[in-house]
Amino acid sequence: MRDPQGFALDTLAIHAGQSPDPSSGAVMTPIVLASTFVQDGPGVHQGYDYSRAGNPTRTALEGCLAALEGAKHGITFGSGCAATTAVLLTLKTGDHVVCGDDVYGGTFRIFDKVMKQWGLSSTSLDMSDPAKVAAAIKPNTRLIWLETPSNPMLKIFDIAAIADVAKKAGVMLAVDNTFATPMLQRPLDLGATMSVHSTTKYLNGHSDVVGGAVLTSDDALAERLHFLQKSVGGVPSPFDCYMVLRGLKTLGVRMRQHVEGARGIAEFLSKHEQVKRVYYPGLAGHPGHAVGARQMRGPGGMISFELDGGLQAASAFLKALEIFACAESLGGVESLAEHPAIMTHASLPAEARAALGIGDGLIRLSVGIEDASDLRKDLETGFAAARAR
Numbered sequence: 307m308r309d310p311q312g313f314a315l316d317t318l319a320i321h322a323g324q325s326p327d328p329s330s331g332a333v334m335t336p337i338v339l340a341s342t343f344v345q346d347g348p349g350v351h352q353g354y355d356y357s358r359a360g361n362p363t364r365t366a367l368e369g370c371l372a373a374l375e376g377a378k379h380g381i382t383f384g385s386g387c388a389a390t391t392a393v394l395l396t397l398k399t400g401d402h403v404v405c406g407d408d409v410y411g412g413t414f415r416i417f418d419k420v421m422k423q424w425g426l427s428s429t430s431l432d433m434s435d436p437a438k439v440a441a442a443i444k445p446n447t448r449l450i451w452l453e454t455p456s457n458p459m460l461k462i463f464d465i466a467a468i469a470d471v472a473k474k475a476g477v478m479l480a481v482d483n484t485f486a487t488p489m490l491q492r493p494l495d496l497g498a499t500m501s502v503h504s505t506t507k508y509l510n511g512h513s514d515v516v517g518g519a520v521l522t523s524d525d526a527l528a529e530r531l532h533f534l535q536k537s538v539g540g541v542p543s544p545f546d547c548y549m550v551l552r553g554l555k556t557l558g559v560r561m562r563q564h565v566e567g568a569r570g571i572a573e574f575l576s577k578h579e580q581v582k583r584v585y586y587p588g589l590a591g592h593p594g595h596a597v598g599a600r601q602m603r604g605p606g607g608m609i610s611f612e613l614d615g616g617l618q619a620a621s622a623f624l625k626a627l628e629i630f631a632c633a634e635s636l637g638g639v640e641s642l643a644e645h646p647a648i649m650t651h652a653s654l655p656a657e658a659r660a661a662l663g664i665g666d667g668l669i670r671l672s673v674g675i676e677d678a679s680d681l682r683k684d685l686e687t688g689f690a691a692a693r694a695r
C-alpha cells in the first residue's frame with residue numbers, strides 16, 4: 307500500500323506497510339532472516355546494512371502498526387517491556403514521571419526496580435480526575451504514563467483531558483494501548499504523544515509471539531527511539547514480526563468478537579450470586595463507562611471480577627475451568643483466566659495491591675473468541691467448584 311491515508315482500519319490491518327515482494331511478486335511479506343546485507347561499496351546499500359539497525363520484515367510491521375494508530379512512525383521491540391524501557395530511556399537521570407496507579411506489574415517493576423536506580427523518579431496516582439494529574443506534575447516531570455483500560459482493574463482515564471494537561475505542562479503523554487488496540491481506541495487522535503503496545507497480546511492475537519511497539523508522530527522522539535532500538539538492541543526477530551503482521555490481518559474481526567463475547571460474560575457475571583463486583587467498562591455502572599464510550603469504539607475483551615470466598619474459592623474456580631486456561635497474558639483467540647495478586651501483579655507491594663482492590667478473590671479474564679455459551683458453561687463449572695470447596 308503506497309499511501310495509507312483515507313483507508314479504514316480493517317483495510318489498513320491487511321495492507322498497510324506491505325506491498326508485493328518486487329523480486330518475486332509474493333503477496334505475503336517475506337521473512338527476511340538475513341542478519342546482514344550486501345553493500346556495493348562501503349556505505350552504499352539498499353537501505354539495510356545490519357538487521358539490528360533495520361530489517362525489511364520489521365519495516366513492514368512498523369508501517370502497518372503506525373498506519374493503524376494514525377502515527378507517522380513505528381518502532382518495534384522484542385517485548386512490551388522492552389518498548390516501555392525504550393520510552394523511559396528517552397528520559398535522563400533526575401527526570402520525573404507521573405504514572406497511572408493501575409499498570410501491568412512488569413511495567414511497575416521497570417519503574418521501581420530498574421529505572422529508579424538510574425535516578426528516574428515517579429508518582430503513581432488514579433488519573434480519573436485530570437486535575438489531580440496536573441497537580442502531580444513537578445518542574446522535572448517529563449512524561450505522563452498511563453494504561454486505559456488499565457491492567458487489571460479496567461480503569462478508564464480520559465486521554466484527551468490528560469493530553470491537555472500534558473500539553474500545558476510541556477510533557478509527553480504515553481498511553482499503553484495494549485488492552486484496547488487501535489481498533490477500539492487511537493490515543494494519538496486524542497492528543498497523546500505516543501501509543502505503546504505489548505504486541506504479544508491482541509495485535510498478534512494467537513499467544514505465540516512476545517513483542518512490543520511504540521507509535522508516534524513526533525519526529526524527534528521517533529528518531530531517538532530508532533536510535534535506542536538500534537543501540538540498546540531489544541529488537542524483535544523477523545519471524546516474530548511476520549507473525550504479528552499475519553495476526554494483524556484479522557485484528558478487526560477478532561476485536562469485534564472479543565467485545566461481543568466479553569459484553570455477554572460481563573452481564574452474566576454481574577448477575578451471579580457468587581460475584582461481589584465486576585470490573586468491565588462496558589457495564590453502565592462502571593465509573594469510567596461514559597468516558598470509555600466516548601473515547602473507545604468498544605469496551606474490549608478484558609474483565610476482572612471479585613469472587614466470593616477469597617483465595618480458596620478463586621483457586622478452586624481457576625483449577626476447574628476447562629476452556630479458560632489458567633495462565634498469564636491476554637488477547638489471544640483462546641480464553642485465559644488468571645489471579646492477578648499471585649500471578650501478573652505479584653511485583654506490586656501488598657499495600658499497593660490492596661489499595662487498588664487486587665485482592666485474593668480477584669480474577670481476570672481474557673475473553674477469547676470461542677462460542678459464548680461454551681464459555682459461560684465453563685465459568686459455571688468454575689463457580690460450582692468454588693461453591694464445593
Ligand code: P1T
Pocket residue numbers: 385386387388410412413453457482484485503504505506516517518634635636650
Ligand atoms: O509481556 P510483554 O510483551 O513484555 O508486555 C508487557 C506488558 C505491557 N503492557 C501491558 C498493558 C501488559 O499487559 C503487558 C504484559 N501483560 C501480561 C503479561 C499480563 O498477563 O497482564
